[in-house]
Amino acid sequence: MDPHYQHLYDILAHSQGYIFPNEIELQWGILIVVYPFITGLVAGAFILASLERVFKVRILQPTYQIALLTALSFLLVATMPLISHLSQPQRAYEIMITPHSSSAMAIFGFVYLWYLMVVLLLEIWFDYRHSMVVWANEKKGIMKWVYRILTLGVSDISPRTVRWDRKMGYIITVVGIPSAFILHGYVGFIFGSIKANPWWSTPLMPIIFLFSAMVSGIALVMIVYMVITYFRKKVIDLDVLDSIGKYLFFVLILDFTLEGLDQIHRIYVAEESFEIIKLLVSGKLYLTLFIAQGLVGTIIPLITLVFLQFYKHKIRVRKTMYFIVSILVLIGVYSMRWNVVIGGQLFSKSFSGFTSFKVGLIGLDGTLMAAFWLILPIGILAFLLWLLPPWRMVKEEEEI
Amino acid sequence: MKFYVPPQIPRLALAFAIFITLFLVLRHFLVPDTFGKYGHYRAASLIDNAQPEIHYAGQQACFKCHQDIEDKKAQDVHSEIHCETCHGPGEKHVVSSKVEDILKPSGREFCGSCHIINAGKQKSAINQIDLNKHNVGKNCIECHNPHQPWEMKK
Amino acid sequence: MSQSTSAMGNEKIKTSRRKFLKTATVLAGAAIGYSWLKSSQILLFAAEPKDESLPWYGIVIDIQKCIGCGNCAKACKNENDVPAEPFFFRTWIEQYTVKNDGSVNIVSPNGGIDGFKQTVPDEDIFKSFFVPKMCNHCAKSPCVQVCPVGATYVSPEGVALIDEKYCIGCRYCVQACPYGCRFIHPVKKVANKCTLCYHRLKKGLAPACMETCPTGARMYGNLRDKNSDLVKFLKEHTTQVLRPNLNTGSKLFYNALSSEVR
Structure with missing residues (x-):
């Protein structure tokens, strides 16, 4: 026996029932769990930012730039788990040069580029342009040049020009909302369009992905806001937390309803695959679906958020509770990604058995790699906050 | 007064134009030559897929030298079984008869790989033998000629 | 920098920039046009040429x-x-x-x-x-449908194949x-x-x-x-x-x- 294949023999020994012989090894591991999780954080954070801009939710103003920069730092990393899980990563560029128009994965490259280049970068650029020009004039040495390059050499900050920054920024945000919806709906479609897999193949998949994305993005911005305020030794604005919490509550309710609807539909129509899926959710997915995603990630946060609407006393307690709720929600959404990606591969397409999955620690498809791609955006965010501090931005007169 | 163009817009347009041009130029050089000739794939891949060497020569190649076996086989129930089913891949041997990698399997186990009793087999498909009862201890080919099974040896 | 001194310089830059923009646009247009001519069909869902002389x-x-x-x-x-x-x-x-x-x-x-x-x-x-x-x-x-790069395809003879050099x-x-x-x-x-x-x-x-x-x-x-x-x-x-x-x-x-x- 070739020791190279030892892990496959181990899995074979743990498989149950009948699975097709090629199905022993899971094709998509933890990196593909991380990928929709990260993309979801991007879409969610952006949508929260757009609330402030487009729907004029003034109270969220302190989180506007934070949300944008958070979205950018995670978006920059979003494709990395995908690329690093490829068996031939050096050929990844082929997706851009010969995209197959019928493949959900191929078009994702362009959806991603559109979102990065046209939506996020432009919006941030227009938002910061005035400030960057001022900083370029204030700073000395290398930083002066960095800001000058970032402004693309446009140093005009006359009121007329700056007004255009705002105008363009607004237009881009309006375009950005459907873009964010498409970006993450699309990730859902990558799974939802696989008709061979009954656990994935549902038209609700893009919508479920979208709402869970908003849940996770909003929770992340709440955490980032609290952490940043803590490090800057400033006072956390409870009104901000309350209103983010309110949005989190509404979106979480919607998300819960949609996912519930999906499951109820599955149970009621009880198609060919129903028996194997019943075994899947009551067995291998019990912990991550019912406990992590359902109880910890949805029910407990919902109850807590309702409670926080009425409980208006101790400020410290409320802050801590918001923090914990956000963490729980993130755990819940991560579990949801896990349940979709891993859960969909655990049962055989023969509907007669299960393979098993154990995440490795090291290696290109291991936990450490996944953790790296999750931690890297936080580093990028710290850098961006240093480069483009929202709290040093040039104040402008109120919009029309 | 002329129509006001905010200076940041043409600058951005320029940046995007450079980016898109760069992408198109790169794409021009990176797309494989034969891509898209017949469909959304590299046409040269059809040739690649026809390239691998064969291992199984096909029984017509065997019969070119072993006509005696062809004649023998034709007279009995194994006539439809091609040589390499039992004798293994023979292309090397066909190319040079000096390569003697042809399998000459014998033994109850080997014949049993087809003839053993299994409820999954249709009665009409094959003669099934209970290896635990049928002439135990004897090798099949002591009585049966594998090329002509019903011409019993003494 | 005061407004009056920069006006002249700006004018100069503007003309040279306009020239550059012009050149860039022409170049980009040519590149787009050429690239489109070369392989426009591969951006679309390529139709399978049905060659009746080949087996299916x-x-x-x-x-x-x-x-x-x-x-x-x-x-x-x-x-x-x-x-x-x-x-x-x-x-x-x-x-x-x-x-x-x-x-x-x-x-x-x-x-x-x-x-x-x-x-x-x-x-x-x-x-x-x-x-x-x-x-x-x-x-x-379904496998051909989802391949993002066109590394798997149905050959003109109706055989689903993989391009091992492109996958x-x-x-x-x-x-x-x-x-x-x-x-x-x-x-x-x-x-x-x-x-x-x-x-x-x-x-x-x-x-x-x-x-x-x-x-x-x-x-x-x-x-x-x-x-x-x-x-x-x-x-x-x-x-x-x-x-x-x-x-x-x-x-x-x-x-x-x-x-x-x-």
Whole structure:
């Protein structure tokens, strides 16, 4: 026996029932769990930012730039788990040069580029342009040049020009909302369009992905806001937390309803695959679906958020509770990604058995790699906050 | 007064134009030559897929030298079984008869790989033998000629 | 910097910039135009050119004839250099045993290469049969549909093939195949599957699994040729494809397929 294949023999020994012989090894591991999780954080954070801009939710103003920069730092990393899980990563560029128009994965490259280049970068650029020009004039040495390059050499900050920054920024945000919806709906479609897999193949998949994305993005911005305020030794604005919490509550309710609807539909129509899926959710997915995603990630946060609407006393307690709720929600959404990606591969397409999955620690498809791609955006965010501090931005007169 | 163009817009347009041009130029050089000739794939891949060497020569190649076996086989129930089913891949041997990698399997186990009793087999498909009862201890080919099974040896 | 001194300089820059912009636009336009001319068809969903002079291959597997000897799976591994480990199969055989209590026992030890041992006692068996599996060479292949780069495709002869030099190893095709026919080759690190022995077909030889099948349970042929043995067989027998509900356009037709098979 070739020791190279030892892990496959181990899995074979743990498989149950009948699975097709090629199905022993899971094709998509933890990196593909991380990928929709990260993309979801991007879409969610952006949508929260757009609330402030487009729907004029003034109270969220302190989180506007934070949300944008958070979205950018995670978006920059979003494709990395995908690329690093490829068996031939050096050929990844082929997706851009010969995209197959019928493949959900191929078009994702362009959806991603559109979102990065046209939506996020432009919006941030227009938002910061005035400030960057001022900083370029204030700073000395290398930083002066960095800001000058970032402004693309446009140093005009006359009121007329700056007004255009705002105008363009607004237009881009309006375009950005459907873009964010498409970006993450699309990730859902990558799974939802696989008709061979009954656990994935549902038209609700893009919508479920979208709402869970908003849940996770909003929770992340709440955490980032609290952490940043803590490090800057400033006072956390409870009104901000309350209103983010309110949005989190509404979106979480919607998300819960949609996912519930999906499951109820599955149970009621009880198609060919129903028996194997019943075994899947009551067995291998019990912990991550019912406990992590359902109880910890949805029910407990919902109850807590309702409670926080009425409980208006101790400020410290409320802050801590918001923090914990956000963490729980993130755990819940991560579990949801896990349940979709891993859960969909655990049962055989023969509907007669299960393979098993154990995440490795090291290696290109291991936990450490996944953790790296999750931690890297936080580093990028710290850098961006240093480069483009929202709290040093040039104040402008109120919009029309 | 002329129509006001905010200076940041043409600058951005320029940046995007450079980016898109760069992408198109790169794409021009990176797309494989034969891509898209017949469909959304590299046409040269059809040739690649026809390239691998064969291992199984096909029984017509065997019969070119072993006509005696062809004649023998034709007279009995194994006539439809091609040589390499039992004798293994023979292309090397066909190319040079000096390569003697042809399998000459014998033994109850080997014949049993087809003839053993299994409820999954249709009665009409094959003669099934209970290896635990049928002439135990004897090798099949002591009585049966594998090329002509019903011409019993003494 | 005061407004008055910069005005002149700005004017100069503006003219040179305009010139540059002009040049850039022309260059970009030319590049776009040329690139479009060169390969506009590959940006669109490329239509399959239907070359009537080529065969359009289909396959028949007769379950009544299969005896589960495993020669096909063994020959396939020999012919196509598939690793011997029991996790990589271009073709394999399953044995279904329906018991009297209605439960179904499915096995495929080492893909059936080493043969089968019936573990269910005879008196409990309602019925039992072997089902050889291989790529269905679908006309509307889900695997081809999802490949992001065009590294898998249906050849003009109707054979689903893989471009090993172009596959990026994303494994989306493995997920999309409802029949479990694809795997990632552990050495080549690209997707791999049955090619209907395309290299043999091109030399006028039968696929290795069919060359070595002792009972003639497997057949391939030209679906366009109404006089071919394959078409005749399809005419005279009631055949069925796997998973007809998924509309994959499967060209692998099973004779005597039982409803337990998936």
